[in-house]
Amino acid sequence: MAQINKDIKSYLSNLNYSEIMSVNSNGAKIKFLSAEEKNGVLDDLLLSIDNGGEENILIKLDGKLSMNDINKIINSTETNINPVTNSRNNTISENTSSYLNGENRNVGEFSGIQVSTGVNLVYKQENPTSVKVIADADKLQYIITKVEGGILKVYVDNKGQKNLKFKNISVNVSSPRMDNIKASSGALFTAISPVQENNLSIDASSGAMVKGMFDVSNNAKIEASSGTSIKVGVNAKNVTVKGSSGSDTNIEGEARSAAFDISSGAVCKGENFSADHVEAESTSGASLSVSASRTLKAKASSGGLIKYRGNPEITADISKMSGGTLKPIN
Template identity: 35%
Template sequence: MKTKKQWFIFLLTLFIAGISGNANASTEKENRKTSDFNSIHVSTGIDLFLTMGSDEKVTIVADDEIIDDIITEVKNGVLKIYQKNRMFRWNFNKERKAYVTVKTLEKLHASSGSDVISENTITGDELEVRVSSGSDIKIEVEVNSLDLKSSSGSDARIAGKAKYFKADASSGSDIKAQDLKTKNCEVEVSSGSDASVNVSGELIARASSGGDINYYGNPESKDTHESSGGDIRGR
C-alpha cells in the first residue's frame, strides 16, 4: 500500500510540474527558411493557417519550450511540418501554429489531430486533399479538379468552386461541401461517414455501411447506389 501511495505522489508531482511549466511558458515566433515546395503535410496536432500569395513563407508560433522541436523540412517538393517526439515531455495546452504562404499548391495532407484553415482562396488546376486521424480542415478553393479523402474521424469543410470533385469519406469522417459549387461530382461514403455535395451536372454517388450522402443543386444526371444501410438524398 505504501508503494502505491509513493507512486501516486510521484505521478501527481509530474503532472503538477507539467501544468506549472505550461503556465510559465511564453510564446515565440520564428520565420523558417525552406527550399521551394508545392505540397504540404502537417501532423502531430499542429494547426496550419494557409495563405496563397506571391512569395513562399513559413512562420512557426509556439511555446518557447517546444518551438525547437517543431520541424519544417522540404522533401521532394513537400513541406513537412511536425513535432518530433521526446520521452517524458509534457505538452498539455501548448500552442503550436504554422502560418504558411504558398505560390502554388498541388497536395494538402493533414493527419494526427492537426487542423488546417485557409485564410484566402486556394487557386490552381488540380488539388489533392487528404485528412485523417482526427484532423479537421476548413478551406475555400477555386480549382478545376479537387480530389478529397477524409478518414478516421476527420472533418472536412470545403467552399468555393470546382469543375470536378471527387470525394471519399470513411471510418466516421465527414465531408461538408454543400458550399462548394461543382459541375461534376463523384462521391463515396462508408462506415458511418457523411458527405454533403453541391452538383449541377453529373452526380455519381455510392453510400454503404451506414454512410449518408446529401446532395444539393439540381444535377442533370444521377447514378446512385445504396447498400448495407447507406442513404442518398437530394436536398
C-alpha cells in the same frame, strides 16, 4: 531607488511572472509580463515601464489576452519603428526565462508543407519565402523546420527529453508556391489568404485540421481520415474528396466535375460545392451531401447516406437492404 528595482524583480520572480515581450520606446523600456496561462488565456497581466532613470512604474492590467492575441501583438510590433527586444536574448530575472520568443528560420525553397505533432501553422502565399517560429523561448530547439524534396517539414522532436510540454507552438510561413499540404497528429494548417495553384493536394490525418481558400486551375485532391477536420473553399476543374474514419470535411466552391468517396462514419458537407457532374459514394455509416447541376452518379450501402441539391440526371446504386439512402435536400 536601485534597491526598490531589485525588490520589484524579486517580487515578480516569487510570483512566477514571465516576460511576454519588451519594447524600447524613446529611451523607455516597456515590458509585458504574465503569470502562467490557463486554457490558452492570459488573465493575470502586468505592465512594467522603466525610463532608464529613477522612475519605475508597475501597472496591473484589467483584462484577458488569448495566446493568438499575443502572437498577433508580437508579429505586428516587430514590424514597427520601435524595436522589440527578442526574448531569446532577454530574461526577466536571473532565474526565469522569457515566456514567448519569435525566431526566424533560414530554409530552402519549397512548394509543399508537412506539419505534425500539434504545431499551429499559419500560411500566406507571397514573396519572399519566410519561416518564423513562435514558442516557449527555452524550447525553440525542439521545433524542427527543414526542407526535404521541396517539402517544408515542421514538427516537434523531443530529442529524448521526457514530459516535454509547450505553452504555445506557432509557425508563420510564407512562400510563392503551395501545391501540397499534409497535416497530421493534431497539427493545424491555416491559409490566411487565397492560395492559387495549378494543382493541389490536401491530406489530413490523425486529428489534424486544415482551413483555407484555394483557386486551382486543374485538379484538386482532398483526403481526410482518423478524426480530422477540413474546412476549405475550392474552385477547380476537377475535385476528388475522400473521407474516412470519423473525419469531418466541409467544402465550398465549384468545379466541372467532382468525385466523393466517404466511408467509416465520416461526414462530408458539400451541398455548397457546386459541380456539373458528380460521382458520390457513401458507405459504412458515412454521411455525404453534394450539389450537382447536370449528372449525379450515386452509390450508397451499409448505412451510408447521400443527400443532393439540384435537379441532375441520376444514376443510382442504392443498397436499401444494407441501409443505403439517397434523398434530395429540400
